[in-house]
Amino acid sequence: MKKASLERIRTSRDHLSGLGEIKYRALFGGYSLSVDNTVFAMVAEGELYLRACEEAATYFDNKPPAMLSVHKRGRPVALQYYHVDDSLWRDRRRLLLLSREALRNAQQEKQHRRAAVRLKDLPNLSLRIEMLLQEVGVEDVNTLYHLGARVCWMRLRAEHQFIGINILYALEGAINGVHVAALPADRRRELQEWWLAQQHDHPGSQPTG
Numbered sequence: 001m002k003k004a005s006l007e008r009i010r011t012s013r014d015h016l017s018g019l020g021e022i023k024y025r026a027l028f029g030g031y032s033l034s035v036d037n038t039v040f041a042m043v044a045e046g047e048l049y050l051r052a053c054e055e056a057a058t059y060f061d062n063k064p065p066a067m068l069s070v071h072k073r074g075r076p077v078a079l080q081y082y083h084v085d086d087s088l089w090r091d092r093r094r095l096l097l098l099s100r101e102a103l104r105n106a107q108q109e110k111q112h113r114r115a116a117v118r119l120k121d122l123p124n125l126s127l128r129i130e131m132l133l134q135e136v137g138v139e140d141v142n143t144l145y146h147l148g149a150r151v152c153w154m155r156l157r158a159e160h161q162f163i164g165i166n167i168l169y170a171l172e173g174a175i176n177g178v179h180v181a182a183l184p185a186d187r188r189r190e191l192q193e194w195w196l197a198q199q200h201d202h203p204g205s206q207p208t209g
Contacts, residue, residue, distance in 0.1 A: 004046030040103035049081035053105035114141045124170035
């Protein structure tokens with residue numbers, strides 16, 4: 001069945017290439033499909049399921065929808081994903097349209113969730129760092145994600161000379177949802193090299209905090 005699912009993933013990526021680069025990973029005994037880290041579909045037992053959204057619900061209202069069911073702790077749990085049947089596979093235009101709407105809906109929900117989370121709630125960030133970020137125009141999580149760790153660090157450093165490399169690591173970890181100690185070594189090395197270049201271009205104090 002794994003072979004059938006991987007083949008379905010390959011077909012899905014081919015049919016839905018207009019959405020962007022589609023990545024997959026194991027999830028709930030099947031595979032999630034995502035674009036820019038936003039999941040819009042699942043593949044299970046060789047079948048594709050689209051994330052529920054208003055447009056998909058309207059389409060599937062005309063036929064009894066088969067929803068994705070997974071087992072959690074030995075119990076079947078229905079997920080809000082609609083099965084893509086043979087007729088929809090044949091209608092590639094409609095399949096792409098529904099997939100695009102599923103992705104757009106998932107992206108909007110993701111943005112809403114981020115808006116509800118304060119900066120201080122992210123890994124590595126305290127109330128003090130939240131206040132410093134807000135002082136330099138980084139007022140919410142979405143802005144932090146959009147600007148990235150380097151730009152946010154440069155804004156902080158322009159106002160506060162005590163801002164050092166550990167804050168850069170903390171911002172990068174917060175954006176990726178991991179503790180600073182869990183940053184991959186290669187990413188930490190890239191940030192360190194960039195930080196050292198900043199010290200060379202803007203000589204002055206060498207803060208460590």
